[in-house]
Amino acid sequence: MKNLDNLLYRILLKTNLALLVITFILYPFRRSLSLGFLDSKLLITLMISLLSFLLFAIIISIYNIKFAKRLVFPNISYYLLYHIIFPIIHKLFSSQSKGYEKFSSLLIDYNNRIQRKQINKYKKDEVLILLPHCLQYTDCPNKITNDINNCKECGKCVIQDFKKIHQDYGVQIKVATGGTLARKIISDLKPKVILAVACHRDLTEGIKDVEVIPVLGFLNERPNGPCFNTSCDVNEIKNTLEKIL
Ligand code: SF4
Numbered sequence: 001m002k003n004l005d006n007l008l009y010r011i012l013l014k015t016n017l018a019l020l021v022i023t024f025i026l027y028p029f030r031r032s033l034s035l036g037f038l039d040s041k042l043l044i045t046l047m048i049s050l051l052s053f054l055l056f057a058i059i060i061s062i063y064n065i066k067f068a069k070r071l072v073f074p075n076i077s078y079y080l081l082y083h084i085i086f087p088i089i090h091k092l093f094s095s096q097s098k099g100y101e102k103f104s105s106l107l108i109d110y111n112n113r114i115q116r117k118q119i120n121k122y123k124k125d126e127v128l129i130l131l132p133h134c135l136q137y138t139d140c141p142n143k144i145t146n147d148i149n150n151c152k153e154c155g156k157c158v159i160q161d162f163k164k165i166h167q168d169y170g171v172q173i174k175v176a177t178g179g180t181l182a183r184k185i186i187s188d189l190k191p192k193v194i195l196a197v198a199c200h201r202d203l204t205e206g207i208k209d210v211e212v213i214p215v216l217g218f219l220n221e222r223p224n225g226p227c228f229n230t231s232c233d234v235n236e237i238k239n240t241l242e243k244i245l
Contacts (some may be wrong), residue, residue: 001200005213020050025243053082065110081107082208095201096226104200108217111207117195117216122244124170128191129237130206132198132220133177134230135159161234169241179206186210197232216240 026035051105061077086107087092093100136144137156144150144159153160157176166173172189177181179202186194192217196206201215218237 015195020047020054025045038208062147065106071114071117074117078111078114081110082204086135086204086208101200104204105219107204108200108207112216114230115216119214119216119244122193123173126192127171127241127244128186128189128194129162129165129171129241130182130185130194130196130198131162131173131175132202132230133175135162135197135220135232136175138229145177147171157229157233158234162212162240165181165234166240169245171245174183179209182206183209186213191245195237197237199226199230 027032028200029035055074057080059079060072064071064074065081066078081163089100089103093103095101133145135157136159137154140154140156140159142150143153148159148163148166151159151163153163162173165171172191174185174189176185191213194210194213195218196203196215197218197220198206199220199222203219207215207217218232220232222228222230225232
């Protein structure tokens with residue numbers, strides 16, 4: 001089932017959706033561009049089959065998100081949600097709006113469900129915990145973006161808990177000040193699995209960008225508003241870490 005899912009995901013959905021979009025764009029100009037073949041029955045049949053496939057993907061996505069204990073064709077839903085619907089939501093809504101946050105929470109949860117079913121056990125140096133800089137107490141003078149061990153464990157933020165996780169489990173823990181640095185860290189360290197903490201927007205985009213490496217996402221808590229003295233559920237991350245080591 002997994003192989004069939006991947007095959008459909010890679011070949012049918014990606015290629016055919018691109019064809020469908022191109023066909024729709026060209027169709028109104030078929031006469032002026034001498035593309036009379038666009039009127040053919042074959043093409044109409046193709047378009048109907050593609051639309052049927054898209055409808056199928058939408059239905060199984062709703063089923064997977066809302067009801068399924070056992071996911072059906074998870075990669076097809078994943079592609080539809082992250083690569084087609086999310087970019088539309090991203091364009092239409094502000095990333096601070098309730099609708100955006102609700103939809104990205106659904107996506108992150110769905111991603112985590114897929115990853116939890118697929119990921120294996122890893123060695124400690126294959127695991128990267130990636131944290132946003134806003135977890136650090138804003139007036140802290142210690143440069144933890146270089147090395148989390150620079151934290152002096154004063155208790156004002158959760159960075160001290162992650163320092164302890166680093167010492168106890170030996171996994172790589174990095175603090176990124178933005179998406180560019182996060183990408184560089186991933187490219188340099190080449191982890192096999194990432195446990196990432198971030199806000200709705202950064203986490204959803206990060207999961208989408210880092211498609212070849214499994215990412216388990218954890219939303220940060222923002223009692224003081226975005227990007228300022230944020231926090232997160234360290235125990236949830238620690239429990240997940242113990243399951244994959
Ligand atoms: S716990 Fe560490 S990182 Fe956080 S404020 Fe204290 S010294 Fe700074």
